[in-house]
Amino acid sequence: MAPELSPFREEVRHFFETDYPQDLREKTQRGESLSTEDVRRSEMALGARNWLATAWPTEHGGPGWDLQQQYVFDEELERAGVPTVTPMGVIYVGPIIYTFADAAQKERWLTPTRLGEIGWAQGYSEPESGSDLASLQFSAKRDGDNYILNGTKIWTSAAQHADWIFLLARTSQEDRKQAGISFICCEMDRPGVTLHPIITIDGKHALNSVTFKNVVVPAAYLIGEEGKGWSYSQYLLGFERTSYARIGGKRKQLRHIRQIAQAEGADGNRRVIDDELFAGKLTAAEIAVDELEMTVLRVLSAVKDGGSPGKEASIIKILATETAQQITTLYLDLAAQAGIRRFDDSVSPDWLSAGQFSAPGVASYFGTRAQSIYGGTNEIQKNIIARRVLEL
Ligand SMILES: Cc1cc2nc3c(=O)[nH]c(=O)nc-3n(C[C@H](O)[C@H](O)[C@H](O)COP(=O)(O)OP(=O)(O)OC[C@H]3O[C@@H](n4cnc5c(N)ncnc54)[C@H](O)[C@@H]3O)c2cc1C
Structure with a gap:
């Protein structure tokens, strides 16, 4: 990441740690569901800084950030444990409105969507x-x-x-x-x-x-x-499928998994990371995130002026889904280790309490199963790649 982005990163981090409603961060970190009021409060806090519709071009009121700034912002949002932005407004329908809607419709919907006032x-x-x-x-x-x-x-x-x-x-x-x-x-x-x-x-x-x-x-x-409507719906799906990449969130999960796996006291002196099979799987997942990131940047850098990523988004959708599933499977491996060692007296209580990751980790494993289905199933994405990307 370019060093000139450091002040920007600092500014975003400072906002999340001070001005952003801290009770919402705490609620999210406890894994609690957010109420409608919480969602609006969170999105309006971002909207007040014009940091909600981060990919919108300036002519439609967006901050006009480049891809690197959007990445830094997403990374900091994930790092701070701020709820993920509801994508249906700013990521999905927003670009449809600024691209295809008439002046009165833009007037009605664009600003309240960008400010997080409507969901x-x-x-x-x-x-x-x-x-x-x-x-x-x-x-x-x-x-x-x-x-x-x-x-x-x-x-x-x-x-x-x-x-x-x-x-x-x-x-x-x-x-x-x-x-x-x-x-x-x-x-x-x-x-x-x-x-x-x-x-x-x-x-x-x-x-x-x-x-x-x-x-x-x-x-x-x-x-x-x-x-x-069909052609607008497909234009929208280009944004939707690309938005699944969530690189910042994946990197955060990988750091968390590595931290647990490197903790001492799992089994005498043996750490989970000392298991070659586990270490290999973790490294493969880290490489997969790098590959995903490069693919996203390659696809998005070909897009101009807030336009749709198009049919190549199907490639991102599959890669993002498979990588998410690869990562969350590691939580299952860790949970299994915690389960196996629960009745082993040689295991330090500290490590077992680290096993509290098991419930949210396993929940995220099941959550990522659904990703093969929503936004169009992975089988359908393969059909799109075969027909429209490879023109087979
Ligand atoms: C968590 C979640 C959130 C969702 N959110 C939304 C939402 O907000 N709004 C919304 O509109 N929808 C939403 N969906 C719906 C989602 O888009 C559909 O579930 C999805 O498109 C698949 O449709 P289906 O469930 O009817 O499965 P089906 O179409 O019945 O498919 C069943 C199986 O057959 C396979 N299959 C079907 N046709 C083919 C084919 N031609 N070639 C190869 N394989 C094929 C599929 O891949 C799948 O494995 C959501 C789904 C989930 C799980």
Whole structure:
């Protein structure tokens, strides 16, 4: 990292350690779920410095940072244990609005999204349309100056914190199913919108299904042209799939794993890192993060003026997922070592208390399993790479 970035890093670190709400850092570090108010408070604290929409170009109100600055910022955010920014607003729909929306829509949504005053959810998937997303049946019927929305969206992340949802909706039946899809926004509190929480195996509420029954929205909530929603949705997925890289978070996890593995007293004088198999796996994971970082920089450096990373984002999505799974599997290995040694008198109590990493570590192992599914499954990404990147 360029030495001239040190003052910038210091400034960001100082902000997270002083001006940023410290109770939210503590809550996140304790692994507690954040309330809607917490999420808004966190994002508005970043927005107040214009540090929320970090990748937006200056002409749309962003800070105009280069890639290196964005990296430093993300690293410091992860280091400080600040909650991850909800991506659906600033990372996903923001670029769609500044690229395809009309002046009134930009006026309505860009500033409050950039400042963290409003939250968004992503309404793509449906009970019968996941990988084959273009088969979606959610309908938007034009009725004068309005659209009437009917249908169900599912796996809608963080919708319980959202004020708005962006939707892919069928506005006409065409031979080519992608052609009849439009991109429409809707407030989450409109009459006829109902949120149904989905509680996952870890007991957490991160997912929902959202039903729409004769929901009336102004036609002015349609972004871009009717029937062009599919191409906007794919543009958005370029941002989404690249955002999974999360290099700073991965490096933080690797440092944590190495620290536990190097701790004395795991088994007499034998440390976990002295196990060659484990040490080899840890080193391979560290190299994988370097490779991921180089791939992200290569793809992003080809993108101009806040544009979408495009089809190459599928490569990042697969690499990021496999690397995340590789790293969190190391937590399982460590947890196994802690389990094996629990009843061994020669093991120092200090090391066993270090084994408290086991629960959050194992939770993150299971969390990263889902990454092969969301944002389009890894199998679908391989199809995209074969057809559109390699043109096979
Ligand atoms: C944690 C989580 C969060 C999510 N958040 C959101 C959200 O906020 N908004 C949203 O809209 N959606 C969200 N999703 C939904 C996600 O995008 C879909 O689950 C995903 O696209 C897969 O669709 P599906 O679940 O219907 O699986 P299916 O499409 O039924 O796929 C089942 C299996 O078949 C394989 N498969 C299907 N078709 C092919 C093919 N042509 N070639 C090879 N293999 C194939 C798949 O790879 C998969 O293994 C989320 C999902 C998860 C798990």
